[in-house]
Amino acid sequence: MSEAPPTSLRERQKEDRKARIIAAAKRLFLEAGLEKITMEAIAEIAGVSSVTVHNYYGTKSGVLLALVAESDRELLATLEGRLAGQCESLTDLVLRFFEIVCAHTQTHLDKAIWRQVIAASVSGTEPRFGKLYHELDNRLASVLIREIERLIGAGHLPETTHPTHLGWALFNLQNARFIEYISSDAAAQDQCRQHLSNDLNALLAMATPAPAAPPAT
The missing domain is CATH 1.10.357 (Tetracycline Repressor; domain 2)
Incomplete structure (x- = not known):
């Protein structure tokens, strides 16, 4: 039985970015609520660009749904x-x-x-x-x-x-x-x-x- 191929560095980096985005969003949703936060605020805390957040999740509601x-x-x-x-x-x-x-x-x-x-x-x-x-x-x-x-x-x-x-x-x-x-x-x-x-x-x-x-x- 063949083993699954190791996860590539790019895939690990992508999963790490997603995890940071989710953690940042969770913090902001608790502090301010969906309506008062921005994609830019999520991106800043996560240490990524707002374009990255948008590419992964589309909207704030998309981030919430991912949670x-x-x-x-x-x-x-x-x-x-x-x-x-x-x-x-x-x-x-x-x-x-x-x-x-x-x-x-x-x-x-x-x-x-x-x-x-x-x-x-x-x-x-x-x-x-x-x-x-x-x-x-x-x-x-x-x-x-x-x-x-x-x-x-x-x-x-x-x-x-x-x-x-x-x-x-x-x-x-x-x-x-x-x-x-x-x-x-x-x-x-x-x-x-x-x-x-x-x-x-x-x-x-x-x-x-x-x-x-x-x-x-």
Whole structure:
């Protein structure tokens, strides 16, 4: 089996420049927000030209999206290690998913940056950002869909369950509570998790048939 060719000096230099740009952007997004920073400011801190930043990422939103993409790659790896095959109920699955996402958010991007990400994804000023952000959501929702398929195969859910529809419904539900969590620095993860648990309990109770009434005597 042949070994992969060594990374060229030019490729290493390019990856180093990208890493410096991302680190500089993260610092500036935290300090000032998307609207108040410039490509020139990102370039100055990163030690590259503004043309280089533009060539790699196009716009400030493109840099922000690169931050999200980097974070999501790590999040998907974390979900694979800490979620896959470990839950035997929908409630446990969604709550664990939510906990992992919230913990990852705090250690990788911070609530302030995520508020900017959500705002940019729905503003409509740059359609490319919304499209690519939706693609990231697709990859996250696919984690829930895959786990629901496993629960069906293990007999924990009815065979008539539609994994894709249910997976997206549950992803959107937990995403609403995720937005609640990041909307304020004061919002506590435990409180938002309890709200999500209440949502799930209410919905699952509606989906469970009521026991048949005993025959009249």
